Amino acid sequence: MTLLDIQDLTLDLPNGIRLLHGISLSVAAGETVGLVGESGSGKSLTARSVLGLLPDRAVVGGRVTVDGRSPLTPGAERQAIRRHDAAMVFQDPRAGINPMRTIGDHVTEALRLCEGQSRDAARARALELLEAVRLPAPSEHLAQHPHELSGGMLQRVMIAGALSAAPKLLVCDEPTTALDVTTQAEIVQVLRELCARNGMGMLFITHDLNLAGSLCDRLVVMKDGAVVETGPAARVLAAPEAEYTRRLVAATPKLSGTVEVPAGGSDEQQLAVSGVGKTYRRRGRADVAAVTDAELVIPRGGSLAVVGESGSGKSTLARMIVGLEQPDAGEIRIGGRVVGGVPRTRAERLERAKSVQMVFQDPYLSLDPRIPAGRAIEDVLRLHTGRTAESARERAQELLDAVGLSEEHYRARPRTLSGGQRQRVAIARALAVEPELLVMDEATSALDVSVQAQVLDLVAGIRRSQGLTLLFISHDLAVVRRVCAETIVMRRGRIVEAGPTERLLTDPQHEYTRLLIDSVPVPVG
Numbered sequence: 001m002t003l004l005d006i007q008d009l010t011l012d013l014p015n016g017i018r019l020l021h022g023i024s025l026s027v028a029a030g031e032t033v034g035l036v037g038e039s040g041s042g043k044s045l046t047a048r049s050v051l052g053l054l055p056d057r058a059v060v061g062g063r064v065t066v067d068g069r070s071p072l073t074p075g076a077e078r079q080a081i082r083r084h085d086a087a088m089v090f091q092d093p094r095a096g097i098n099p100m101r102t103i104g105d106h107v108t109e110a111l112r113l114c115e116g117q118s119r120d121a122a123r124a125r126a127l128e129l130l131e132a133v134r135l136p137a138p139s140e141h142l143a144q145h146p147h148e149l150s151g152g153m154l155q156r157v158m159i160a161g162a163l164s165a166a167p168k169l170l171v172c173d174e175p176t177t178a179l180d181v182t183t184q185a186e187i188v189q190v191l192r193e194l195c196a197r198n199g200m201g202m203l204f205i206t207h208d209l210n211l212a213g214s215l216c217d218r219l220v221v222m223k224d225g226a227v228v229e230t231g232p233a234a235r236v237l238a239a240p241e242a243e244y245t246r247r248l249v250a251a252t253p254k255l256s257g258t259v260e261v262p263a264g265g266s267d268e269q270q271l272a273v274s275g276v277g278k279t280y281r282r283r284g285r286a287d288v289a290a291v292t293d294a295e296l297v298i299p300r301g302g303s304l305a306v307v308g309e310s311g312s313g314k315s316t317l318a319r320m321i322v323g324l325e326q327p328d329a330g331e332i333r334i335g336g337r338v339v340g341g342v343p344r345t346r347a348e349r350l351e352r353a354k355s356v357q358m359v360f361q362d363p364y365l366s367l368d369p370r371i372p373a374g375r376a377i378e379d380v381l382r383l384h385t386g387r388t389a390e391s392a393r394e395r396a397q398e399l400l401d402a403v404g405l406s407e408e409h410y411r412a413r414p415r416t417l418s419g420g421q422r423q424r425v426a427i428a429r430a431l432a433v434e435p436e437l438l439v440m441d442e443a444t445s446a447l448d449v450s451v452q453a454q455v456l457d458l459v460a461g462i463r464r465s466q467g468l469t470l471l472f473i474s475h476d477l478a479v480v481r482r483v484c485a486e487t488i489v490m491r492r493g494r495i496v497e498a499g500p501t502e503r504l505l506t507d508p509q510h511e512y513t514r515l516l517i518d519s520v521p522v523p524v525g
Contacts, residue, residue, distance in 0.1 A: 001029045003201040008062035021226040027201040034216030035205045038448045039420030042225040083114045087162040091174035093154040104142035129160035134186045152179045152310025173205045180309040180475035185519040207448035209252045213237045213523025251453040253478035270300040270469040276330030290316040292493045301467040305480040308490035322358045357435040359443035363422035367414040373425040374410030380432045399428040439471045
C-alpha cells in the first residue's frame, strides 16, 4: 500500500525562479525511503510539501497525496493529514518548539486537542513516548523548559511529540543531526521498531550516507531541485550510477582507510585546562556536575577532539574555554594567559575575541536574523581588523567562497538559508577574526558530506598556513578521525579516555569508547 505518492512536483517562486523540477517518489507502508543530497538541493522543500508547508505565493504543479489525500490545497484534507496521517521532525529542534512552554505542554498538546485525551491520560502517554526515545528522566523533563535541555535531548523531545498521534507517515528532516552516535543508534532502533510494529512509512532526509544506508530501504538522490538517482540503498551506495552520487559517496568520512591529518603543533601550549569543574545549582533539585576535574593540553597549531554523548559536558567545557561560562574550580590558560572573569573593557573584549572564537552547534541562534550573511562577516572584519568598507566586502566574499557560498548568499538573511548554509556563514564569520584558537562545537553536523569535506579542508589549510589551534567537539567519530590527531572521550562530565585518535578507534581501552565505536552506523549490504 502506497502511503506517500509524489508525481512530477514542481515549485516556482513568485519571481519565476523554479526550485523543484518534476520530483517523483513514493513511500509504502512499513518502508523507509532516504532523501539525500547537498544542502540547498531541495530535500527539505520536497519533504515540507508532504504537510503543505510551502513558501508564500508559491506556484505548485504536479501531485502529492498522503494516504489518498492531498496536502497542497488548504482545507479539511490538509488538516486531517497534519492531525492523523503524517507528522514531521524538523532539523532545528529549537526553532520548532515554544521556549515559553514546558516539554510536557509540547508533547501532550496534540494528545489533548486532536485525540481528545484527558490531561492525566495525555501525561501518561507523554511519559511513555519520552521513555521510548531514551530520555534519562522523563517525569522530570516534563516540567522543564526547552532551554534546560541539550540539543540532542531536545531533538528526542521533538521526535516524541511527532509520534504522539501515531502517524501513518513520519517525515524526518535531518532528525539525528544533533544526536551523538549512541543516541542516534537508539533513535534509529526506535524508528525501525515503529515502522515494523505499526506499518509506519518514513521519508528520512539526511546528509549522512552511512546512516541512510543502515536505515533506508531505498534512496532518492537530489541535486539542484531534481532527482538524479533512485534505487535500493545498498546498490546506490555500492555502485552509484550518477556522477554526483559517486562524488557524495567518495566524500563520506569513514572509520577505516588512509587519512591525512595536519601535523601537530609546537612545544608551546596554546590551551591548557587544569582541574576545571562546573556544577549547576538548582533550587529544590539535585545539583548537576556538568564537568568534573577536566585536564587537557593543546600545543600551538595542534588539534584535539572531544567526543561523548549528549549531556556529557562537551559543550559546557567549550563554553568555559571561550569565557561564556565561569568554572567553579581549576584554571584555563590560552596562549599562556589565565582566562578568568568577564572582559570589562572594549580592549579586553577584542583581545578575548582575537584569542579564541567559537562556532556553535545551532547556527540560527548565533546569527542576527536582521543582518544579511555578507554584512555579518563585514562587521566582524571592520571591528577586528580595521579594514575599509571595500576591503571588508572583498574579504567577506572570499570567506563565503571558501565555505562554498556564492554572491547570492552574501545578500541573503539567515531565515532564507538552509541549516547547512547558515552554519557555513557562522564558520566564515569565526574565521574572519583569524583567531589563535578555534572551538568548533558540532559545527559540521548540519553540513552535507561534500560541503563538510570542503569546510574541513578549509580549516586544515588555515591550520597549516596560520598555525591555527583547533578544539573540535563532535559526535561523528569518522569526522574526528579526519580532523584531529588526538582525542579525549567524555562521559557524565568526566574524561574517561584520552590518546591518539587512531589508537582510540582501533584499540579502545574504556568500555564507553567501545560503545561509541559500535554505535557508528554501517550501511547494510
